Amino acid sequence: MMRIGYLGPKGTFSEQAARRLARADEARLVPLESLVDVVQAIQDGRLDRGVLPVENSGEGSVALTLDLLAFHSDGLEICAELVLPIRHHLLARPETEAGEVHTVVSHPQALAQCRAYLAEGYRGAAFREVVSTADAARIVADSEPGMAAIGTELAAEIYGLKVLGRDIADLRSNETRFLVLGAKGCRTGRPEKTSLVLSGSDHPGSLYLMLGEFARRGISLSRIESRPARTRLGRYIFFVDLIGSVDQPEVQEALAGLIAHCGFIRVLGSYPADSGSAGDTEEGSRVAGISDVRRDIDLLDDLLVELMAKRAALVRQIGALKAGAAVRDPKREAEIMERLKRLAERRDLDPQLVMQVYAILLPYYVRLQVNQQADT
Known part of the structure; x- marks a missing residue:
């Protein structure tokens, strides 16, 4: 019989989530005094699964759960998620x-x-x-x-x-997301979501470079959040939820690319996604889908601006190195245009659009080099 632990005593929302998890199998529910006890009981083999609240739609993340995942979950992985409507x-x-x-x-x-x-x-x-x-x-x-x-x-x-x-919460669509932890290899069902914890390197812009590994491969992020790294003030770790499985080639490529920008990276688990009450209706699923896509678009827009700023900084460096030399290099400009054209075609993007954008940016970057030479 499966043993499922949760934050007790009896009657908590965590028990409701545990009861929902137990529907598919005959199980014994075990209330414990703290989330720390739940994690330790899984590691000790006294539990097969543990249910931990990780975020609420109105109040945000549960800090203790994030810290347990980052620092105290050796030998464990996330094997499922549960989204529970909360009625206070x-x-x-x-x-x-x-x-x-x-x-x-x-x-x-x-x-x-x-x-x-x-x-x-x-x-x-x-x-x-x-x-x-x-x-x-x-x-x-x-x-x-x-x-x-x-x-x-x-x-x-x-x-x-x-x-x-009755039903006194300020937010009518009040939901809490729970994670199901178990020993490594506990996952069942088709993985649709992956959770990571990682830290940036000491190099400037490491966070947006990390996010770029996902954006370049069209991987959607459903959540990113920081917590103190417990090393020194100003150092943080990041929790990332992405849509996809570690079994997918594009996710594997992104993880490999992250190594260059991360102090460390750890996969917390790939697991089936739970749409919760927002997915109970076609309209709710549609609205949630639009929201997810818009969030990804906003992230990409931010990355575009960050990358343009990074390119501007590099152009200024080149301007300083070219002191006394010609700024324009027609041969290199033609090579860049041809390379971008081929890249656009491979990405199923209009090459003319890409070249038009570059034609707008080029005079600006030339002007930056000229100004840099004048100041050098």
Whole structure:
């Protein structure tokens, strides 16, 4: 029987995600006191899988999960993801009325995701952070009337509480993405997404050079995020989610190209993607797809500007090295145009468009060289 661990106690959103994972197989769900315990239990062989929340659509990433993936997941890999709709409810003892609530307890993310509702209806209440939404429900059940918890309907059933306010999150499309960890080789199903953690080198522009390895091969990135590298102030590691599998040649090429720009790179896993509630309808899938493509376009636009700036810096260097010599080199300019034309044809891009763009850029770069020579 598969053993699946999650952040307890019973009644958390993590338990809901674990229950969803367990649908396909007979499994025993194991609540643990912390995410650190979940990871260690998989490494020790006491669990087969662990479910960890990694990001929320409103409040962003779970820092502890990212740090565990980067620094404490030796021998493990991501084998699946789960996107769970999050429905927060205000829970209280049966005898407590809404006007009597003086303290609201919950996980910090739950409190943050419901801040507008709480500010409007419970302005005078005190707010208390606890380790999980289920722990908040347990505390309220064991306390005197007047306390309320933000939690799940499952927690209300487990701890004998009533629902004072239903679906109270500020964001209606509130979702949390969970990662499923297991020992290496645990993946099942067709991999559609790959997660990496990497660090840039000390060279200027290393981040945009790293991103360029994906952009040049048409690989879409669904997420990129930084965390402190735990070495010295100002040093960061980057978490990247890309659409594709490490089994695909273009992804393998990108990973090989990254080596030149990275301090280190580690593949956290290739695994099946979960569309979540956004993919439940054709319209939701279409909107999500448009959003992903637009994000990739924005990234490419940023890279184009960065590359133009990098080229301008190199042109100035050449201008300084050419001190006293002619700036224009018709033979080299013709070679560049011919090379770009062939490259455009291989990429199924209009060669005339590429040459027109270059014809616009060339006078600008010539002018930079002339000005650099004048200043040298």
